[in-house]
Amino acid sequence: MRSHLLVLLLLAVLALLPQVAGQYHLTLMIPFFAYGIALLGFNLLFGYTGLLSFGHALFVGIGAYAAAAITSKLGLRSFELILVASAVGAFLVAIPVGLLSVRYTKIFFGMLTLAFGMLFHSFLFKFYDITGGDGGMRVLRPSLLGMDLSTLDKTAFLTGPFYYYCLVLLGFAGLAMWRMVNSPFGLHLKAIRENPRKAEYLGVRVRLYRLFAFLISAMYCAMGGAILAVSTGLADPELAYWTHSGNLVFMVVLGGFANFLGPIVGAFSFIFLQDQLMSLTQYWRFFLGATLALIVILFPRGLMGLLQDLGGRFRAAEAPAPQRISHELGTERVNP
Amino acid sequence: MNASRRKILKALGATAIASPFISFPALAQSRSLKIGILAPKGGIAGTVGECGLRGTLWAVEKINAAGGIAGRKVELVVEEETNPKDSxxxxxxxxxxxxxxxxxxxxxxxxxxxLGPAAEEMRALTMFWDGTTQDGVKETMPNPRYVFKSTDNECEAVMGSLLAIKYWKGKFATVAGINPDYSYGRNNWAAFLALLKRFGIEARVVAEQWPKVGTLDLTSHVAALKAAKPDLVFSSLLFADLPVFMKTAYGAGLVDGTKFVFPAAGWQHTQLKKDFTPEGMIFGHNTLYFDLPNASPLQREFVQHYYDRYKDYPHWEADRAIFAMQVYKAGVEKAAKAKGGAWPSTEDIINATEGVQVESLGGKGSMRKDHIAEQTFYQGITTHKNRYDFPTLGTVDAMYSEQIQKPAGADFWTWIKSAQFKI
Incomplete structure (x- = not known):
């Protein structure tokens, strides 16, 4: 109950943010929403199913290029159509990729997804006539719910209607994911993560459920990619490059993959951390890397894990001794 | 008294023409003028961005010492250029x-x-050092309002090709290319072949190599070129991969008896040491050749400053950065003058900047009405007869961009077929 209230409070804060925050920080919130949605899907595979992909930028790229193809090539501007096309495109590509990849686990799964990601990147880079090559493809401003917003300047569009659209989208994507991970389907995934052999013995169709998780994560990433592309105005091969896949992993680890909200917190922290570091020093990559190393060494459960620990200690200090034990146990149980 | 005043005014006028950094005497402005700089600081283009930034710092130092731009001191805010999304x-x-x-x-x-469309949509005045809005050779923003662009990417390839024809026509029968695997490299190679055809040179292509940008193991590419035994190699490699290529080519014996055309090698000029870089290559320094025999006092001053401070010699990115600052300054001061010294609006500055002419390090330059720059390009044949540990130009050719850049609105490939080239 308390966590539900906290989420509602966060959504309310995000809804009020355009009234108080500067325009630049509001434009940074668009990639936050994009990565938030993408990482909710990514973490279904990583945090809940136990499969770490190093190639999910492939699906972010599919979403971005779907947006480019629909707006620039087909001349259609509906963002709802873009979202559907992104998800369908990612679903179709994820079927063969997922079928081949989920036969493996651990490093083999990671390497295979990395290979498929790089294959797609090479396709984007080499097939100039279709994809625009290194220059990418323009993404024109879409309409939202049938409303043509071309009269607004780009900043007003991003910090106004598109901001709220993405916020609502993140809310629905989060709700859908919450229902999934707390359903029997989610329990199957967690069982597979904990012990695939035992899960199989109990009748769980391990590969099929892994494939489902892969397909859903691909669709979430593609929707995130579509939002990113609208914000940038371009779909370019860098979005599908392996370093971008690495960023997805970084964000999830930063926020904490063992917590439902971890990826969203990770996306937010990464974007604003990178923003600050890039302004402060040209060695920002070094500090980002050092941050990741510190997080992994000192706080392996990420920022959300740290917050939970701090919250647990605070409550433990407040509560009488017998209740302290039950709270600590409760904290342990929260983790998926 | 009158004669004396006239003399002083004349002298002031002459000084203003001689130094593009002398300010137009507008009303004194108390607010500083913030100018944002977006330049690479790391990765394969890191040293390129650094050189441009050093050029900007020098220009701003001079501008501020002379009173600023239309009376306002310039303050720089520097951010890093990385990938399109983050940039x-x-x-x-x-x-x-x-x-x-x-x-x-x-x-x-x-x-x-x-960035071009993003700047247009945000109505933010933007001047590119070395960026275009070309998709390949096709202009995607033919009539921008807020964005001013550099010269077209393929200018150096056109000039390098023309010089290859000028110096070596009839002296090669087979050609090979090793160019970076992205639109710039592909267009440069295609432009070279198109110009050979235009001048009736029936050269046979014996090898085409497309290393990924920034690849530092070029052994297999060099081996393929060596096996093809070309008379001439055309390469628009321009990042840190170029010195690696030269070392590998030298080690493999590819340089013996082979002619080389490097239209964009200037970015790496001090890294291409004499030990492994032969004489007699066509070498492009783009819009700044640091050792130009008849260089302007402005260029001499900058090169000396650059060497004193950084113990290095600048390449064309410094010129592009200084050119952008000069064009902006000229546009602002022209607009301010038209308004009687009052600070002009962005729209006024844009209108004034169109068609403006400046004297940059490498010579005269201007901004076309379609917001594409025109500058002087330098290429020539390399020599080892100098006081440096790297080759310089023994023979220097200069071409103004109207000779090597497609006119406003023209299709590049059609222009190549019909242009009147002077070689």
């Missing part, structure tokens, strides 16, 4: 948070191609 975010920071009045910089065409 657009840094651009937004400069415009929305730092409230800069003009953004300058950008080296990568991949970034400028996406």
């Amino acid at each position: 657009i975010e840094r651009f937004r920071k400069l415009v929305l948070q730092d409230r800069v009045e003009c953004v300058q910089g950008v080296v990568s065409s991949g970034v400028s191609l996406s």
